Amino acid sequence: MGDQVSEQTTNRLSLYLRFLNELDADGVRTVSSKVLAEQFALNAALIRKDLSHFGDLGVRGVGYVVKDLRQRLRQILGLDRRLNVAIIGAGNLGFALADYPGFRQEGFRIVALFDSLPGKVGRRSRSGVLIHDSRELERVARREGITIAVIAVPAASAQMVVNTVVEAGIKAVLNFSPGALRVPPGVKLKSVDLTVSLESLSFYLASSGDGARM
Amino acid sequence: MGDQVSEQTTNRLSLYLRFLNELDADGVRTVSSKVLAEQFALNAALIRKDLSHFGDLGVRGVGYVVKDLRQRLRQILGLDRRLNVAIIGAGNLGFALADYPGFRQEGFRIVALFDSLPGKVGRRSRSGVLIHDSRELERVARREGITIAVIAVPAASAQMVVNTVVEAGIKAVLNFSPGALRVPPGVKLKSVDLTVSLESLSFYLASSGDGARM
Numbered sequence: 001m002g003d004q005v006s007e008q009t010t011n012r013l014s015l016y017l018r019f020l021n022e023l024d025a026d027g028v029r030t031v032s033s034k035v036l037a038e039q040f041a042l043n044a045a046l047i048r049k050d051l052s053h054f055g056d057l058g059v060r061g062v063g064y065v066v067k068d069l070r071q072r073l074r075q076i077l078g079l080d081r082r083l084n085v086a087i088i089g090a091g092n093l094g095f096a097l098a099d100y101p102g103f104r105q106e107g108f109r110i111v112a113l114f115d116s117l118p119g120k121v122g123r124r125s126r127s128g129v130l131i132h133d134s135r136e137l138e139r140v141a142r143r144e145g146i147t148i149a150v151i152a153v154p155a156a157s158a159q160m161v162v163n164t165v166v167e168a169g170i171k172a173v174l175n176f177s178p179g180a181l182r183v184p185p186g187v188k189l190k191s192v193d194l195t196v197s198l199e200s201l202s203f204y205l206a207s208s209g210d211g212a213r214m
Numbered sequence: 215m216g217d218q219v220s221e222q223t224t225n226r227l228s229l230y231l232r233f234l235n236e237l238d239a240d241g242v243r244t245v246s247s248k249v250l251a252e253q254f255a256l257n258a259a260l261i262r263k264d265l266s267h268f269g270d271l272g273v274r275g276v277g278y279v280v281k282d283l284r285q286r287l288r289q290i291l292g293l294d295r296r297l298n299v300a301i302i303g304a305g306n307l308g309f310a311l312a313d314y315p316g317f318r319q320e321g322f323r324i325v326a327l328f329d330s331l332p333g334k335v336g337r338r339s340r341s342g343v344l345i346h347d348s349r350e351l352e353r354v355a356r357r358e359g360i361t362i363a364v365i366a367v368p369a370a371s372a373q374m375v376v377n378t379v380v381e382a383g384i385k386a387v388l389n390f391s392p393g394a395l396r397v398p399p400g401v402k403l404k405s406v407d408l409t410v411s412l413e414s415l416s417f418y419l420a421s422s423g424d425g426a427r428m
Contacts, residue, residue, distance in 0.1 A: 096305070
């Protein structure tokens with residue numbers, strides 16, 4: 001299943017889920033693909049196609065039952081299980097991610113921070129995540145059942161850190177470090193390039209004739 | 215121009231640019247759409263289409279001249295001007311973004327941090343960015359020519375902060391706070407939802423039969 005569904009589709013499923021969470025919290029019971037389309041400025045046919053990958057989730061004339069679709073999306077995205085996450089690098093970014101409230105809302109548990117600086121080991125993030133010695137990664141990962149590692153170290157040490165993550169048996173890596181990283185087959189690497197987001201704003205300013213005052 | 219080019223296209227242009235920077239640094243002189251396609255696991259026709267939006271950039275039988283295409287992409291993305299950026303919120307995330315090396319490489323200058331806590335005002339990030347009082351936003355924005363604001367405050371105060379950013383005349387906003395924000399027409403808002411990235415890894419683990427150990 002995973003190979004036939006593009007990353008763009010799964011990214012959209014995440015956004016639908018976020019909106020369904022809000023609707024459910026507001027007591028809304030059903031939603032049409034038209035309403036979803038308006039919310040995300042997408043084509044209603046695209047949304048129906050995204051959801052049809054996973055069986056017939058809609059009800060003719062009604063649209064989607066919010067609670068059912070929400071539960072199904074959580075299953076599809078693998079969020080109906082607890083996912084234990086480690087963050088490698090206890091700098092500003094590592095601490096920010098350890099305490100990011102959005103992760104916990106969707107069932108991710110940040111169970112450990114890792115750093116190689118002795119002065120940091122043994123301390124905790126504001127939300128209470130303990131900083132372990134990086135050399136303990138494999139042992140802690142097995143004990144805590146860590147399945148996702150987040151890389152929040154400087155670019156110069158990122159590839160070395162990813163190698164130790166892979167050796168520790170972790171199969172999914174979220175990378176915030178600039179620059180390309182290599183992982184072996186069977187390990188999924190996703191990189192968040194923060195500069196891409198800023199450049200899309202720069203493009204907007206350039207093409208709208210507004211922008212930088214030199 | 216801006217309205218006819220999708221955000222997905224501009225995001226791809228950013229990725230092409232990053233790769234062209236590497237090629238240029240390595241002394242590579244020309245590149246084909248086929249090589250670009252392999253690098254990004256995209257269709258060569260899609261890449262040619264992306265680039266054809268902006269005039270005829272390729273040379274038949276040669277592909278693209280790296281230096282020329284790089285310079286043209288920088289122009290298209292509005293990176294041939296200095297773009298001054300403010301970060302609102304001097305917490306862990308704000309500091310991490312202020313010192314993120316990838317921004318400076320592409321010509322973004324983080325010129326100010328803002329926070330409302332008196333104990334933080336007057337201090338500096340590791341790279342030397344000064345923290346101003348949030349009430350000074352409009353004055354500092356005009357003086358420093360700030361055109362992009364990055365929102366790195368807790369969700370509860372994010373909408374209020376965005377409102378003051380808009381009042382200060384800033385037309386482009388990059389939001390890291392979870393939850394939906396509203397901006398008036400003429401202001402471009404781009405939100406980075408860090409949870410979406412983690413969920414795409416969760417989907418991979420779920421669909422590959424690996425994943426959480428309960």
